[in-house]
Amino acid sequence: MKTISRLCLAALIAVSIASAPLAQAKEGKPYLAAKDLDLSSLLPPPPVSGSMKENEELAEVLRLQVTRSPDMVAQAQADATEDIWRFAGVVGPAFKSERLPKLTAFFIRVLASEGPLTDPAKELWKHPRPHQYSDLVKPVVKLSKSYSYPSGHATAGTLMAVVLANMLPEKRQEIMQRAAEYADNRLVAGIHFRSDIEAGRLAGTLIAATLMTRADFNADFEAARNELRAELGLPAMTALTALSQ
Template sequence: MRKFIASLLVMSFVGCSASVLAKEENPFITSREIDLIKLLPPPPANDSLQTKEELREILALQASRTPEMVARSQADATENIWRFADVMGVRFKREQLPAFAKFFERVEASEGAVVDTYKDVWKRPRPYLYSSEVKPVVKMSHSGSYPSGHATGGTLMGIVLANMVPEKRAEIMARAAEYANNRVIGGVHYRSDIEAGRIAGTVIAARLQARDDFNMSFEAARKELRNVLELSPEPVGSK
């Protein structure tokens, strides 16, 4: 009997651990909590004047982009918080920030859990599917073009990161804007996709800040980050 009870306890512990792990890997928020149809205008129609103007912008960038611009857009095709390393400095590394890394995995997952649903609703064709003149230099995607997931995620990550390190807010948000714009340079998004993504990212960030589970994880990640970056526990003038 004692062995049986002990076995049950072990199984229970393992089950609880797996449950906690699964919960940690879940997004903080999904499309069930945020209705982008109510928050965003529909994408421009394929044959609209706006789409044609946005296509001209993509083709103009395609003609003028330098090898450095191409390399930057290709590097920014990766969706994670570590793309902000050039702003945050040499200490900004995954191996030094385990709690921070786990936290931002959930933040990043939240973008997809919200945006992917509405990409499937609007089904806007990517620029290279609309015009054979568009020659992407980054990996092509089968998902809808509107809104941009990268612009949403970059804006969301930028806002959250800037709230942790407000001393670098201007640089962080400039990097988030560049990250989003590189999707147009890369030939895989229209300008209106980017603008809608920035709105979506801002809305998701605001909604997350109202959640207790987010705020608790945010505080632990913020503390770890500021310690690793050798910043004061609280920014000067924050209180």
């Protein structure tokens, strides 16, 4: 009986070890922690509250508030969702979670890496959102409890776009344009200032560059890229062909 118990225990340990990467993916374990990249030392500070720059940015938000069409509002509300599938329109109809399990798990972890890096910067600067700065601003998306600078959505959108464009260099221009629209829709929604968006784009690029230095990220990236390109009917890529694009 003791022998059987030991065998059962060994089997359970083996199963738990084998399933660890899958569990990490399902739980969205971040590739990066706050210690891996100090955005507050790399981003410029936000505009000072009450400054001319801040008031100019408020004026832009208010202009958009009175000129945005129902279609613009609907798109901004749809883009309030943070996931890679917001790029389906430029990738194609085969770009679906149920068809791409490796890519799905991979981007969950990529997105999970954004918050631990942007949250400390938000807390440092404690920059108010437009509706907190002026009662005239009426956002059309769910309000957030976090501070405004840098924009987490702009960071996430840029981060996803850089990584996805590296998988699909044939569609790089379209992917990056979609990321720009995704970020700008936070202005349309009335939930961010222009400087928040610009800082988010820079933050997303910096996070992507940092991720590319990690062996675990690169291993998962290659597997997800191969799955995606096969599903889209595109030729496989090597590191050399990726650099030549």
